[in-house]
Amino acid sequence: MPPLLHPALPLLLSSTLTFRGLRRALCCLPLPAHVRADPLRTWRWHNLLVSFAHSIVSGIWALLCIWQTPELLVEIETAWSLSGYLLVCFSAGYFIHDTVDIVISHQARASWEYLVHHVMAMGAFFSGIFWSSFVGGGVLTLLVEVSNIFLTFRMMMKINNAQHLLLYRVNKYVNLVMYFLFRLAPQAYLTHYFLRYLGQRTLGTFLLGILLMLDIMILIYFSRLLRSDFCPQRVPSQQHKDKFLTE
Numbered sequence: 001m002p003p004l005l006h007p008a009l010p011l012l013l014s015s016t017l018t019f020r021g022l023r024r025a026l027c028c029l030p031l032p033a034h035v036r037a038d039p040l041r042t043w044r045w046h047n048l049l050v051s052f053a054h055s056i057v058s059g060i061w062a063l064l065c066i067w068q069t070p071e072l073l074v075e076i077e078t079a080w081s082l083s084g085y086l087l088v089c090f091s092a093g094y095f096i097h098d099t100v101d102i103v104i105s106h107q108a109r110a111s112w113e114y115l116v117h118h119v120m121a122m123g124a125f126f127s128g129i130f131w132s133s134f135v136g137g138g139v140l141t142l143l144v145e146v147s148n149i150f151l152t153f154r155m156m157m158k159i160n161n162a163q164h165l166l167l168y169r170v171n172k173y174v175n176l177v178m179y180f181l182f183r184l185a186p187q188a189y190l191t192h193y194f195l196r197y198l199g200q201r202t203l204g205t206f207l208l209g210i211l212l213m214l215d216i217m218i219l220i221y222f223s224r225l226l227r228s229d230f231c232p233q234r235v236p237s238q239q240h241k242d243k244f245l246t247e
Contacts, residue, residue, distance in 0.1 A: 008089055008129045015093020023050050032160045041159055043105055052152045054094045059145035061087045072136035076193055079136040088138040092125040120210045127203055140186050147182040150175040172229045187218055
């Protein structure tokens with residue numbers, strides 16, 4: 001069915017509006033004093049709160065999808081489940097919301113890496129949504145959200161200048177383990193799987209291109225994470241930090 005007439009469009013719209021409504025609701029919560037004093041930190045705090053909520057829901061949801069339909073791990077192109085399909089629609093709605101939020105908040109220049117990541121993620125998810133292919137790949141990709149729970153929590157503590165707390169020190173080691181288990185490992189598995197499409201003119205080849213670009217971004221983020229948390233003396237001080245996935 002042509003995308004303009006696809007029944008998934010109401011799902012995407014409702015998911016996007018849900019995250020928009022969540023952001024408005026979270027804006028009513030009290031802010032930490034250090035965050036409240038800076039408008040940029042305030043925006044980033046609210047943005048990360050929505051990201052944190054998305055990571056908790058979609059990360060647990062992805063694990064449940066694989067537990068209920070283990071075929072998604074193997075038959076990445078053809079395996080399908082209603083729960084997995086709804087999860088991909090749910091997360092695509094989040095990426096649409098976050099892209100719009102970054103643009104209308106005039107943070108596109110500082111957050112350009114987020115925008116590039118979101119465009120690539122939406123391009124991959126739409127293959128599962130509109131063509132019902134590679135839903136398993138979308139679910140496996142969303143295992144990264146388990147890692148993002150701890151990564152986003154780390155970023156929120158840094159924005160609040162809470163790096164001196166024991167909780168931050170514990171989280172940075174947990175975050176490192178989760179980064180390996182739920183970000184690097186699934187990405188390597190998916191890349192290995194999609195290499196079979198190399199040289200073909202198929203949707204799998206298009207997704208392989210996206211995966212390879214994401215591989216590069218993930219390795220860059222990983223190097224930043226290691227420098228920031230485990231080699232802080234090598235991190236140059238900046239008066240104005242850009243909003244990277246890891247900072």
